[in-house]
Amino acid sequence: MQDIRDAAALLASAGDVTILGHVRPDADALGSALALGRALRQRGARVRVSFGEPDEAPETLRWLDEDGLLTHPDALPDSEELLVCVDTPTPKRLGRLAGRVELAGAVLVIDHHATNTRYGTCHVVDESAEASAVLVFRVLEELGAELDEPIARGLYAGIVTDTSGFRRASPETHRMATRLLEAGADPEAIVRRIVDERPFAWLPMLSAVLGEARLEPEAAQGRGFVYAVVPVEAARTVRGEEVESVIDVVRSVREAAVAAVLKQDPAHPRQWQISLRSTGIDVSAVAAQFGGGGHRQAAGCTIAGSVAEVVAGLREVLERAPLL
Numbered sequence: 375m376q377d378i379r380d381a382a383a384l385l386a387s388a389g390d391v392t393i394l395g396h397v398r399p400d401a402d403a404l405g406s407a408l409a410l411g412r413a414l415r416q417r418g419a420r421v422r423v424s425f426g427e428p429d430e431a432p433e434t435l436r437w438l439d440e441d442g443l444l445t446h447p448d449a450l451p452d453s454e455e456l457l458v459c460v461d462t463p464t465p466k467r468l469g470r471l472a473g474r475v476e477l478a479g480a481v482l483v484i485d486h487h488a489t490n491t492r493y494g495t496c497h498v499v500d501e502s503a504e505a506s507a508v509l510v511f512r513v514l515e516e517l518g519a520e521l522d523e524p525i526a527r528g529l530y531a532g533i534v535t536d537t538s539g540f541r542r543a544s545p546e547t548h549r550m551a552t553r554l555l556e557a558g559a560d561p562e563a564i565v566r567r568i569v570d571e572r573p574f575a576w577l578p579m580l581s582a583v584l585g586e587a588r589l590e591p592e593a594a595q596g597r598g599f600v601y602a603v604v605p606v607e608a609a610r611t612v613r614g615e616e617v618e619s620v621i622d623v624v625r626s627v628r629e630a631a632v633a634a635v636l637k638q639d640p641a642h643p644r645q646w647q648i649s650l651r652s653t654g655i656d657v658s659a660v661a662a663q664f665g666g667g668g669h670r671q672a673a674g675c676t677i678a679g680s681v682a683e684v685v686a687g688l689r690e691v692l693e694r695a696p697l698l
């Protein structure tokens with residue numbers, strides 16, 4: 375609780391705040407950042423929200439920016455008196471904005487990743503929170519901020535996605551969601567626009583990628599490993615959102631406790647962004663072996679090599695990774 379009070383005190387006295395999410399921000403990073411940003415702006419602070427890459431927010435998340443707070447990295451001030459980093463376990467995950475942590479007067483870190491390195495000057499870091507939005511909710515409550523529909527929309531977007539549709543939400547988080555609905559969040563619209571709705575091009579992309587998926591039942595300490603590869607040619611036909619959605623299909627395979635999607639980096643074809651999901655092995659430990667991180671059941675990292683080399687590397691680390 376003390377960390378929530380410290381964070382609220384820091385935010386209450388701030389006149390100018392930059393809020394950053396991680397690179398390739400998801401609904402939790404952007405929803406949390408924009409909800410916090412709106413609340414601070416309503417208190418009279420100058421607020422901007424940014425992230426290191428890509429240049430524009432995912433199309434499915436732009437409607438969360440009710441106040442036009444999203445700011446391109448090139449338009450940020452030289453340094454900040456207060457920098458808030460949301461849903462970002464390490465400065466490295468800020469991408470090109472990582473250097474701002476050193477330059478800022480104070481750095482508030484609000485995050486729920488197990489791999490958070492506590493790189494700020496004030497921390498609301500709680501691995502047991504299902505989403506960073508849960509922590510932002512508590513900070514806003516401490517601040518006495520009024521929940522309105524745009525704030526509730528952003529927080530609900532973060533919670534509903536990070537809990538996979540409330541499958542991993544505590545009773546307390548369900549109670550929080552009740553308050554968000556009462557404040558005007560529209561769950562049907564939020565889930566449709568962020569999770570369910572896809573362009574038609576999604577279907578042929580999925581078909582090509584899933585048709586080449588591989589199952590290795592003996593891998594991952596006999597618990598099973600399934601993976602799919604998204605080469606740049608397949609990714610080029612769709613938005614980033616559709617590429618990110620592949621893991622949600624692959625992870626549903628019953629014969630595998632661990633699922634991975636290898637996404638080829640368009641700028642560096644021998645580099646692969648790896649999404650990992652698991653029901654039986656701590657994949658944050660697996661990702662950490664490759665310089666990445668995340669949660670025990672959902673993590674990511676970048677690995678260089680051919681597909682065969684990357685898969686062999688993952689398979690080897692999975693053989694000795696801690697079980698859940």
Ligand SMILES: [Mn+2]
Nearest residue numbers: 402461506536
């Ligand atoms: Mn999150």
